[in-house]
Amino acid sequence: MENLYVIKIGGNIVDDPTLLTSCLQAFAQVKGHAILIHGGGKLATSLATSMGVEQKMVDGRRITDEATLKIVTMVYAGYINKNIVAQLQAKGVDAIGLTGADGNLIKAHQRINAGIDFGFVGDIDTINTDLLIELLSKNRRLVIAPITHDGKGQLLNTNADTIAQSIATALSGTYQVHLIYGFEKEGVLMEIQDPSSIVLRMDRPLYDSLKAQKIIVDGMIPKLDNAFKALEHGVQSVIIGKAEKMNELINGTAGTTIQL
């Protein structure tokens, strides 16, 4: 099977032009097929502020009301996605930018939650693997914005980490899939402020133990849950680490390697 790299970069990478350019350079140099999934970043928040749209938070989680959905669709699917595509084209990479609505790539349903109404947030139902394989087969690279649709005309805001995991998993029968999460830390850290405390390899028992000890908390939990889910469903390798070191993450010489 051919190699496929599914690379997710977070919002803080998108916010930093120098860092974004260096990540795109690494993405351009990948040997094999490659898909980039990008997060949002501060632009959506600053646009909301300048438009007078209040960010609604419930229990520390953002609610995607209609005005916020409009903003994230504009920022993620428009500004960020198309600027990344144009930058990749300038590097000689034949990139195509997509949302989950395009070609019915990612069908989702609006999240049902008895406790909190998250608004227009989508949980993924299906990935159109035929479309991905068809586009990849022409040596194109894909850039995916974290916007999905419900098949009834409604766009939905969807977690980019989960999109990366779902796409990696869906393609694991066709390619040797390597899933990489690039973010602001060196990897999984024993001491959150100390980059040298990186856990080089983490398996499920270690993860459970570190969660129980509250060493792994907050946003790392869904990220690592996604990592283990991917491995359990056929993804070859998952690495989580600092986006600045994208080349090393791709080569497997930086970050935390997640294993079963």
Next chain:
Amino acid sequence: MENLYVIKIGGNIVDDPTLLTSCLQAFAQVKGHAILIHGGGKLATSLATSMGVEQKMVDGRRITDEATLKIVTMVYAGYINKNIVAQLQAKGVDAIGLTGADGNLIKAHQRINAGIDFGFVGDIDTINTDLLIELLSKNRRLVIAPITHDGKGQLLNTNADTIAQSIATALSGTYQVHLIYGFEKEGVLMEIQDPSSIVLRMDRPLYDSLKAQKIIVDGMIPKLDNAFKALEHGVQSVIIGKAEKMNELINGTAGTTIQL
């Protein structure tokens, strides 16, 4: 050769949800291949106002400065394009939304004009017909936002009428191409306020005569120049008419038919 309908809808159609839905319904029912090119509409202007970005006009023409480019990229490539794609998917049409940067679909250069600096406005150099043919061959329909790129990482704001003409022309060797411009008037009118004064068929001599008499003025001139250019380069038919009557425009029973 198979039929291909290249349909352009202007900004005022995009601004009117009922009218947009009826145009998309007609687009969904087209027999043959179909490409939709959409304009911008008032959302970009209202977003600019709410963000405090001043619209710069020189000699009645809008200047695309950096802030304006950011806004049109968000609105055209993000909000409008993806909502149209999601609506078409809901109608069972396998639509993919693209800008000129995606797959290097439309390469352009920043307009050089000794008199006025239009800013980030692109004039088209090349259309990637291979990509269009490849995507159309899978019975997909394409939705194109009027944003192009220069191949060096710069996005550019580009006239949607001209994109429609360029794509229609570029594909005229492969398909029987029918180019339709849907806008707010019945077609070319002898009296601008009187819909019944429609010119049913217009050839080049009549166009030249009506231009000389100042009956055809302003925005109709570049639109008709595009129409004649398309016909001169192999496009089968060009019809200009009221977007409300999209079905009739497609069937050739409404609007002004342009002929050589």
